[in-house]
Every structure is written in structure tokens, then in C-alpha cells.
Amino acid sequence: MSYYLGLLQLIGVHTLLGLSAYVLMLTGQLSLGQAGFFAIGAYSAGILTVIFELPILPALLAGALIAAFFAFLVGFPALRVKGLMLVVATIAFSEFVRLFFFNLSWRVPRGDIHVGPDSTNGFREIRYFVANGWSAWEITTFVWIFVILVMAALWWMDRSRAGAVLRAVGEDELAAQSAGINLTAVKVTAMTAGGFIAGIGGALYAHTATYVDHLTFTVLLATFAISYPILGGLSSVFGTLVAVIFIQGVLVEGLRFLGDWRNIVFGLLIIAAMNLKPSGLFDARTTLLLRRSVGLGGRE
């Protein structure tokens, strides 16, 4: 049972990661920097609960805010460039953050051991949940409360004026600008919101895994982050959730019998999916077919 709860927690954390990329993709920006914000959230929240002995909730919020702050900072220079240049800039940011934590050593004595990030050896003692006697059920519920909050917020935003503005920028920047939308403000806001969501995800990840090191936050993780909304499509937040369940639940767990060969298959699957369904597995046409087949009518 705890295995499935662990999987459920992982799906929750990855949904947050995917949603952080989803917000940005609504404005037409593709970022491979989400792994960096995720890492900042993970390390900051971990340091706050372990070294400063804060409770989980303020630590988590602080972690998310710190990640959002860095997303805001990265937003300005990075958004001066568009499209593929932004991809390069955000990969560079992500790698920079990874190398920063690769070098970070901040050990403080706690009883007869030392705790804190230990550069290459990783950050091993993020044991807030265990120390406070949380059960696996409680941890899973805690994770999913945040997933549901974020999904609800984004779902509501999508139906408000803000969602229309984001999508307008994503559809056609020039037209959006002509309609009086401040492009820089919109893009930097989306970047900051994305950083905040990734930060929550990272903070939750660090505490559920109890251990993080720089190898957790590679380009592979950043690729996962953008592959969820790309596969799930941008029509709603649920696409991302379905894509996470599909990739983490079905592919990664289902292909476990392949052992080490699993990653090779993962690469091939991405190539195949992009050739067969370049606009995402759940593009407008497929979504329509799905809706009809479950009797939701042919709206859209």
C-alpha cells in the first residue's frame, strides 16, 4: 500500500511541476528552467525545516516564494529573447542552479551529527514528516491538498480575464500588444507564477523523498516538466494531470519490467509521439472525440 501512496505523492509533485510549465506555455513560452525553480524550492524549504527548524507550512511557502523571486529575476533578461532562444537561456539557468547546489555545503551540528546540504553528497536529513510522526496517508493528503489548490486556482484563472490575457499573448503577441496588453508584464507574471508552483512542488518533493542531491534536478527533469503540458495539451489543467498519470503511472511504472532499458524506450516514445501527434496526444481533435465517446457532447 505504501508503494502506491508513494506513487500517488510522486504523481502529485510532478503534476505541480507540469502545471508550472503549463502556465508559461499558455503565454507561448517554452521553459526548460522549471527544474531549476523546483530545485530552489526543494533546497530552500529543506534548509528551513532542517537548519532553522521551522514547521512545514511556513517553510513550504517560503520555498515557493524564493523560487518565485528567482523566476521573476530570470524572467526579465530571459524574456528579452523569444522562442528557441528562451529555451537555451532557461536550460542555462537550470544547469546553473544545479551546479550551485552541487557546490553548496552548509552543515550545522544537530545533536551528535551534522545536518544540511553537503555538496556532492546531497542533502540527506529532510525528515520533517518522519520526525513529527506523519503517516503515509497524511503526507499524501497534504501533497494533494496543494495539487488541488493549484489546479483549482489555475482552472479559475483560465475562466477569468487573466486567462484570456495569457492565451491572447500565447496566440498572437502582436495582436495582444495592439489590444493594449503589456507583454513584458504578462510574461514576467507567468514566469513568476510558474516559479511559485514549481517551488511548491520542489518543497513537497524534498520532504516526501527526505533526500535530494543535484542529480535530481537535471535536464531530464526539465524535459519531464514540459513534456506533460505538451502531451496533455493546453486546453485545460486536466490535460497535464492526465499526462502525468499516463507517463509516471503507466509508462514509468508499467515499463519497470524493462529495467535499465526503460529510458531508451522513453526516448523512442517521445520521438514517436511527436511524429504522430505533433500538437500533443490530447490535441483538440482527440479531446473532442473523447468528449463525444463519454457523452459530454460535441462542444469545443
Add this chain to the structure above:
Amino acid sequence: MGDFWFEFVEITQTIGDGLFFGATYSLIGIGFTLIFGAMHKLNMTYAAASLAGAYVGLAAFTFVNAPALVVFLISALASGLIGLVVYVACFRFIPVNNHLAALMASIGALFFIDEIVVHTTDGSPLTFPAMFEYVMLEVGPWGLRGDLLFVLAVSVASTVGLLYVLYRSRLGLATRAVSQQDVAARLCGIDVHRTNATTFVLAGLLGGVAGAMTAAAVGVLSPLVTVPLTVKGLIVTVIGGLGSIPGAIVAGLLVGGLENVFLYFRGVNERDMYVLLLLFVFLVFRPHGIFGSAIDRD
């Protein structure tokens, strides 16, 4: 004076070595820029394919004891072939205006190639043969490493070869035509897909040489190099200006030289952080890169 002089020699030596080694970054950067120029797309697989080519060359050395020149040739050919496969798998059948899908597919191919390399080598680094005896030329107080000199010579030769193909052959004319206006090129009877495929093979040949040279200069070939080399190649491309070949050359040397300065002052663990910061400095002050001002496109 003694201390200062010693330090001065030491630093200039470091920068010099870096400039020479930077030639390999230039080659990788040229590959990225070539494909971007032709298709306005990023081929994330490029550095991985270059290193995979070097692995094939290494296999030729290990199993049939091929001489240095043949190892380089085989690396180049293998990488060119991989380039062709990557083009067909990740670019040929994906709609031209869908940049994201092609990008994702090439990231998929990056992981695929990387995993194959990890599997065939059990993930452990392999020693790449030193292609030459250790030669050290003495120039006053400075030394010139023979292998780095060779790296520079090969880079210059392959760049000249590439420029010759691009500006003096019909093939190059077609490549440039497609990169400027693919509809017009099509109307003139140029087969766009074949031209793009040729560009990928050309870039691949160059990448194979770069991969083998990097391996020869460093002495080991390891799957751990793939992502850093990809990132550095991309940085060189952006700093030089997307689509600019002279830009990629200058930026490659710049990154190589500065990298060694960072190495000298801050050590190997922090070196790459400063290289990445360099990219942000350029994004803030010169977002179109050194030679990119003429090109103002997405």
C-alpha cells in the same frame, strides 16, 4: 617582480590553452548554428550525436587498432550518419512551423542516444587514445601543447572546408537558398528535404570531428560529458548570434579562454557556473549575440 611575472605567465598560458581547446566548442557551435540557420530549429541531439560518433571511432581503435587519421574519419562518418537518422526521425515528418514538437523529438533522441552509449559502455568512462606523442613546443616562458595545436589546426581546416562547401558549391547555394526563403527555394526546384538532410549530414561530419578531438584532448570519453557539451554548444551559438558561423567561431574561442580563467581562479567545480553566467550577461547586454545584430528573427 618574480611573483608577478610568474603569475602573468601562468595566466596567459591558461588563457592560451583555453583558446586552443575552445576550437572544439566553436565546431559544436557551428553545428548548432548551421542547423538553426537552415531550418530555424534547434537540434538538441547534436552534441550527443557528435560524442556517439567519437565512440564509434574509439571502437575502431580498440577492435582493429585503426590509426589516428582513420579514427577521426570514422568518427566523422558515424556522426554524419547519426545526423541523417536524427533528421528523418525528428524533423522530416514534423510540420515545418511546429518548433516545439521538433524540439521535443530531438530531446527524446538525445536521451535515446545517451542511453545507448551508457548501455554499451556500462556507463563508465573510457580512455581515448592519445593520438600523438606528447609534444611541447617552447615559446619563451610559454609552452604549446602539441595536441591542442592539432585540435586548433583540425578546427580551422574543417571550418574552411565547411565555408568552401557553403559558399563555393551548388550544394551550399541550395542550403543558403533554403535557409533564406524556403518557399522561393522550392519554386526554383530545390528539394528542401534533401537539402536539409544534407545540412544535417554536413553538421554531423563536423560534429564527429569535434567529438573525437574533444575526447583526444581530454583523454577520456564519458556519457557525463553529453549534457555539459550540449549546454556549452548552445551557449556558444547564442553568444555568437544564432545562425552566424563567424559568431560561433569567435564565441567558441571566447568561452574556451574564459572557461580556463574561471578554472584557474575558482576551481573545476565552479567553472561551469561562470560560463553559464556569461550567457546571462550577453542576454542582458547583447541579446542577439556578437554577430547576430543583422538577424532579428524568432
